[in-house]
Amino acid sequence: MRIGELARELGVSTDTLRFYEREGWLPRPVRAENGYRSYRSDDVEHLRLLLNLRRIDLPLEEAARLASWCHAGHCETTSSSLPALIATRRSDVRARIDELRRLDERLDELQAHLVGRTELSVIGPSTSCCSAAAAIFDAVEGSCRCCAVANAEGDA
């Protein structure tokens, strides 16, 4: 099996495979007569394991170490620490989800603010109030001191 085929099958780029090999995260496959890499089923399994560990967002170094151990048959040595590792990973993932949700809320707020303001954006650049800059400032900061003023002006 050549590098391109393997890459396609496992959904990574050939650059990634060569990078893993170059940095020592994967064993070097044997070479064909023409110098091309020739991957055996053993190599494929090792890589698949590594990629699965990457899929749960382990840092490459950790994923590679674990993949090598498991592949070498030392799995049981590491299996006791594995649940702890997974637990840590989960709480990281959850924290990141929460963070992104808060970001989404801020964006929602900002969007609503901007949509409401678009008609009023004829206010010239010299007016700092309710300009896009002020909107970003205020919506992102969580308070909007410019709206009341602008609305009052609009109503007048």
Next chain:
Amino acid sequence: MRIGELARELGVSTDTLRFYEREGWLPRPVRAENGYRSYRSDDVEHLRLLLNLRRIDLPLEEAARLASWCHAGHCETTSSSLPALIATRRSDVRARIDELRRLDERLDELQAHLVGRTELSVIGPSTSCCSAAAAIFDAVEGSCRCCAVANAEGDA
């Protein structure tokens, strides 16, 4: 205002501020007699705007460009494209959240699997079935062909 004070106030590192300046993302502040950077309120506002744009995960280049425009008073020029930009950003954020949620599910699965298996992990390193490797393989891949066998062995 010196660099350390500003960094503390806005919650970034002095390295970050020097980096922004060095790469041209922020205008150079004036210098005091001793060569120290001396930030004016104008600089602070500009930086605050940039950091707010970074907080909504805009790439630094885009955030810096937008911050400079807004700060220079060209806000209204950009305000029409801003809602579109925010919308794009939101869909990116949502996609990432979904991705992380799926990851969390896979981790949940894997964790359940491992907890169920810990007692059985006396199976030696030579046995590839139901080793940690197999668990990672199978739980991550979504199917587990090893459990039935291992459980049968365990029951026997």
Next chain:
DNA sequence: TCTTGACATTGGAGTCACTCCAAGGTCTAG
């Protein structure tokens, strides 16, 4: 036979957004 095109090889540089470091200068309080 020749050519085209898809594949492979290598080393090295670029990406992003910082982060850390060493070696030194400046200032204030005790």
Next chain:
DNA sequence: CTAGACCTTGGAGTGACTCCAATGTCAAGA
């Protein structure tokens, strides 16, 4: 006089790729 907190610079390191140029290999078609 000294300790400690601040500041300066340029340069290297981080993670995980990604892209590139220059070159080699090979099978299929004209």
